[in-house]
Amino acid sequence: MARVRSRSTSLRDLDQGPRRTTPGRRFATAGAVAAAGVLALAPAARAEDQIPTVAAAPANSDSAVSAVKDPLEGFNRGAFKVGMGLDRVLFSPIAHGYLAVTPRVVRNRVSSAVYNLGEPNTVINQVLQGRPKRAMRSTARFVVNSTVGVLGLFDVASKMHLPPREADFGQTFGAWGAGPGAYLYLPGMGPLNVRDGVGRALDIATDPISLYVGGFSTDFGKARTGVTIVDLRAQTDPAFHALEDAADPYVTTRSAYTQYREAFVRQATGEAEDLPDFDTPPPPPATPKP
């Protein structure tokens, strides 16, 4: 899983990862993500993205991990079904074609370039999170990779001890203390929660590259959107395969997305993870849903 850049995860490596969308790319990228809604399943991380798994003793077995608010489950399940259907007929074939005709080294370069275009947004959020050193490093990464790294195709900065540290508005809100709110699955947007949905909208609206270089109305914006979608879907392909193993893919997606995003927020806060007690099952159900 590559590191999760555009608020999604990828299950494999990766020195690259889908990145935040630009204003212009919003719909297309959203479609990809949606189709894939599973982005949350594909982990992909770098060593420097080590998630704080420090775990304090839980108060009880019903940890924050399992306490997902999903008041719109009926709607969300329908949207999930639509999203997965869209993926099967459109995004999956495109991604598999891309995977079939391009060697890994080429895909890695593409992913690096896509990630690099999202770096300015990362800087903004690191500043907002009160992380000036990280913001400086991300700024340096962007300058180095955009020049020496040939428009971001090569992550030269990592070899200069400037590892990637992503950040987005959803994480920033979490670092400021905002809870995730209700879980949402939106066709065209994929798995979300209220906090990350607002965050994603801001990521799109304030993306510096789109604002200062070109949004979807430009050829650059259109190309960026298309490449980002294909790169994102290709990177998250293992997550889609993982979903096939699930008894309830909707809940598996919800669980994975929620865990991933909370872990991402903990990267910013350093807070301990509240894990369930492994040997104490929750109380038996009062009345199972029919």
Add this chain to the structure above:
Amino acid sequence: MTSPGNPMKNILPTRRGANAALLAFFGASALAVASPALAQARDPGAEAFVQTKAQRVITVLANKSMSDAQKTQVFHQAVDELADVPRITNFVLGKYARTITPDQRARFTPVFRTYAENVYQSRIDDYRGEQLKVTGSVVRKPGDVIVNTTISGGQITTPLPVSWRVLGGGQTWKVVDVQFKGIWLAITQQQDFVSTIDNAGGNIDVLINQLQKGGSGSPGRR
């Protein structure tokens, strides 16, 4: 854990309007930045266990000279050394661990074992890494430790963080969960299984039958 702060002071001028709206939305006065968690003790015994046993599993899966059938067979054997299968089997049932009948448990146990081996092998194999390196551990409480590792080599271009939750003590440890990118596999499975049983009106047999078929087989099926 938190300390009050003024997030506005760091906002870039060009983002002032948007961020002011954000702050208003969430209630800026309540926002705070959490301080880092306190340092916690490491457990050398748990770390050594993961280094040895998890490395063995990864080595097997990365072995290009072995057939898939051979890997599956060796993985099956290695699971008993690495993981506490009975504990995991009970955990993934969640609240239904208290209500499952002996007959259902007898049928669920072997079905879950086969299912879980396939899933875990697939997830670990997704990375195709070759070397595992322990980077630290955190003692949640005595006998309950999170061992942090990175996997590298093979197809992994940048070390991949993977955490292992191990229970035990002294020289006797067993893995009960694995975390990739913040996602714990057993916790995810528990939520998957409990939801499936919930939606079947509490009938655990429905889950057993579904696992025998190898999951949903289709992400959008439900």
